[in-house]
Amino acid sequence: NAGVTQTPKFQVLKTGQSMTLQCAQDMNHEYMSWYRQDPGMGLRLIHYSVGAGITDQGEVPNGYNVSRSTTEDFPLRLLSAAPSQTSVYFCASSYSTQITDTQYFGPGTRLTVL
Amino acid sequence: GQQVMQIPQYQHVQEGEDFTTYCNSSTTLSNIQWYKQRPGGHPVFLIQLVKSGEVKKQKRLTFQFGEAKKNSSLHITATQTTDVGTYFCAGRNRGSTLGRLCFGRGTQLTVWP
Secondary structure: OOOEEEEOOEEEEOOOOOEEEEEEEOOOOOEEEEEEEEOOOEEEEEEEEEEOOEEEEOOOOOOEEEOOOOOOEOOEEEOOOOHHHOEEEEEEEEOOOOOOOOOEEOOOEEEEEO | OOOEEEEOOEEEEEOOOOEEEEEEEOOOEEEEEEEEEOOOOOOEEEEEEOOOOOEEEEOOEEEEEOOOOOEEEEEEOOOOHHHOEEEEEEEEEOOOOOOOOEEOOOEEEEEEO
């Protein structure tokens, strides 16, 4: 199993550009989520999904869209990039939505918005 | 809403010294999980505590969950340079939406050889 994969690893955007961060998992996990990590801010939840076709907002959803058309994939779309979205983005998954399930994180995408 | 606070934000120790990070929640938690992130890496699951007053050990690491299930701690005995990284706690409210796992801001540990 590859686990949780994310592409690209690094990305530089100009303000106003749009792009999609890809996330895929091959563990048949129900639950997937996106976090952003900024210095001193920890991991903040952007959006999450408890199954194909179901998504919900997290703590910091503004400026981001998600969809979950398959169990495996959970892309994160930046609609119009802003410098405030410069961050490291992590995708995570877990087997189910049981409270005791652990999160498996992808390697991250380091995004810079100029 | 749920908040998970973690202190200290930074800790610098000399190799061989002990280290502790504390996690406090404004609400009662169903469980608490601890993760470690090496510099430049991604968070990796360490352990989970579920029961009130639970204590678990992993070699030099000791994890505790408070009696009221509102706080937790991670203690490392005799730190080594391999312990360098950021340690995060994460918890869910009892009865909250299952999808919302709330992370603390993390404690960044530096170990001097």
